[in-house]
Amino acid sequence: MPNPDIQVLIAYHSDYGSTEKLAQAIASGMRSAHNNVSVTLQQASQTTADDLLAADVLVFGTPVHMGGMAWQMKKLIDDAGSLWMENALQGKLGGVFASGSGFGGAGGGVELTMAALHANFLEHGMIVVGLPKNALGYADGGLHWGVYARTGNHEGMPSGISDSQLTSARSYGAYLLEIAGKILRN
Numbered sequence: 339m340p341n342p343d344i345q346v347l348i349a350y351h352s353d354y355g356s357t358e359k360l361a362q363a364i365a366s367g368m369r370s371a372h373n374n375v376s377v378t379l380q381q382a383s384q385t386t387a388d389d390l391l392a393a394d395v396l397v398f399g400t401p402v403h404m405g406g407m408a409w410q411m412k413k414l415i416d417d418a419g420s421l422w423m424e425n426a427l428q429g430k431l432g433g434v435f436a437s438g439s440g441f442g443g444a445g446g447g448v449e450l451t452m453a454a455l456h457a458n459f460l461e462h463g464m465i466v467v468g469l470p471k472n473a474l475g476y477a478d479g480g481l482h483w484g485v486y487a488r489t490g491n492h493e494g495m496p497s498g499i500s501d502s503q504l505t506s507a508r509s510y511g512a513y514l515l516e517i518a519g520k521i522l523r524n
């Protein structure tokens with residue numbers, strides 16, 4: 339590949355694979371939207387400050403754990419605190435995604451989780467990109483914050499990720515790259 343126009347890092351945590359499926363679908367949407375993009379998918383626990391610095395677009399994803407993000411994602415965020423001191427991530431684009439069982443029908447803390455990821459990006463002076471409501475799959479897998487998949491059924495048991503949730507994730511990937519193309523290369 340020639341030097342990519344846009345470098346993306348998708349850093350996520352996933353214990354059982356649901357959040358990882360969203361990460362893969364976002365990456366697939368990005369690759370289909372732009373033929374000269376480099377997309378790296380990586381577990382949050384394997385991600386370093388240098389990885390964050392190298393990317394133009396950072397996309398963070400986490401399962402909801404006890405109403406908030408998984409500690410592995412929080413650790414990455416806290417470990418990147420020195421970059422905040424240096425304003426090193428300023429002007430990069432940020433997107434977020436999450437999965438949660440959603441037991442109770444009100445999302446089980448997902449909005450707080452996604453807003454906390456946004457807050458971190460905004461602390462760094464980054465540009466946060468949400469998901470517009472006309473994105474394909476939005477009704478099942480979208481929130482204005484980004485991509486969300488409810489992975490539990492009414493009995494509180496895992497029900498997996500639906501096709502429309504994956505569609506929403508692919509749309510988000512494509513949308514992030516559309517915005518990146520407009521903002522980063524002008």
Ligand SMILES: Cc1cc2nc3c(=O)[nH]c(=O)nc-3n(C[C@H](O)[C@H](O)[C@H](O)COP(=O)(O)O)c2cc1C
Nearest residue numbers: 352353354355356357401402404405438439440446
């Ligand atoms: C320790 C733990 C705490 C959890 N807490 C919540 C919660 O507060 N709200 C929620 O909606 N789901 C909660 N869940 C369910 C997971 O968020 C959900 O199954 C998610 O899709 C798992 O993603 P993964 O397959 O990527 O690990 C919890 C799961 C675990 C293991």
